[in-house]
Amino acid sequence: GAVVSQHPSWVICKSGTSVKIECRSLDFQATTMFWYRQFPKQSLMLMATSNEGSKATYEQGVEKDKFLINHASLTLSTLTVTSAHPEDSSFYICSAKGHLSSYEQYFGPGTRLTVT
Amino acid sequence: QKEVEQDPGPLSVPEGAIVSLNCTYSNSAFQYFMWYRQYSRKGPELLMYTYSSGNKEDGRFTAQVDKSSKYISLFIRDSQPSDSATYLCAKFSGGYNKLIFGAGTRLAVHP
Numbered sequence: 654g655a656v657v658s659q660h661p662s663w664v665i666c667k668s669g670t671s672v673k674i675e676c677r678s679l680d681f682q683a684t685t686m687f688w689y690r691q692f693p694k695q696s697l698m699l700m701a702t703s704n705e706g707s708k709a710t711y712e713q714g715v716e717k718d719k720f721l722i723n724h725a726s727l728t729l730s731t732l733t734v735t736s737a738h739p740e741d742s743s744f745y746i747c748s749a750k751g752h753l754s755s756y757e758q759y760f761g762p763g764t765r766l767t768v769t
Numbered sequence: 770q771k772e773v774e775q776d777p778g779p780l781s782v783p784e785g786a787i788v789s790l791n792c793t794y795s796n797s798a799f800q801y802f803m804w805y806r807q808y809s810r811k812g813p814e815l816l817m818y819t820y821s822s823g824n825k826e827d828g829r830f831t832a833q834v835d836k837s838s839k840y841i842s843l844f845i846r847d848s849q850p851s852d853s854a855t856y857l858c859a860k861f862s863g864g865y866n867k868l869i870f871g872a873g874t875r876l877a878v879h880p
Contacts, residue, residue, distance in 0.1 A: 694777070694875075698870075758815075758868065760812035761812050762812045
């Protein structure tokens with residue numbers, strides 16, 4: 654149980670375009686979802702936290718107009734990178750937790766974004 | 770000072786060795802301490818967690834927290850090549866929604 658999927662697993666886009674990444678909880682209802690970013694050989698950095706039906710809470714330094722997060726249902730959250738630039742190239746990972754867990758997050762497999 | 774400090778390694782050991790992975794932390798609130806394992810180009814998976822102080826054992830893995838020295842350790846006994854991965858320690862900050870990760874230690878276990 655507690656499986657989280659992401660789609661796509663990798664994406665290449667041109668500079669200036671937007672790209673959407675989906676995160677789904679497959680076998681539980683995710684009341685809270687999280688989006689992380691990981692640069693090569695670096696650790697995960699939390700970008701934002703979203704609760705179903707509410708606006709996302711962004712971490713300091715993360716541009717909310719550039720990284721649009723939508724958590725419209727208890728099983729789906731999306732991250733849209735708008736007007737992507739090469740410096741946005743990174744590994745984006747989502748995680749989710751259900752209402753039964755106060756602390757345990759389940760991570761997706763990640764999405765590798767390359768902006769050319 | 771970072772809330773969680775972890776030596777990124779890399780650490781290379783022969784198969785069968787005992788591996789010790791360590792982190793230090795600076796904020797004692799929210800006493801769950803987590804260890805995640807991340808294979809290359811994959812998301813992290815929860816390996817173990819401990820609550821407050823003491824030891825927790827699961828098969829070949831032992832997690833240890835020393836609150837007096839603010840030290841978190843993960844021990845791997847009889848290490849296997851399949852244990853080769855990056856190991857990340859993590860703790861909560863400001864609530865149970867914000868996980869702060871260490872830099873991750875890359876471990877290579879060679880046959």
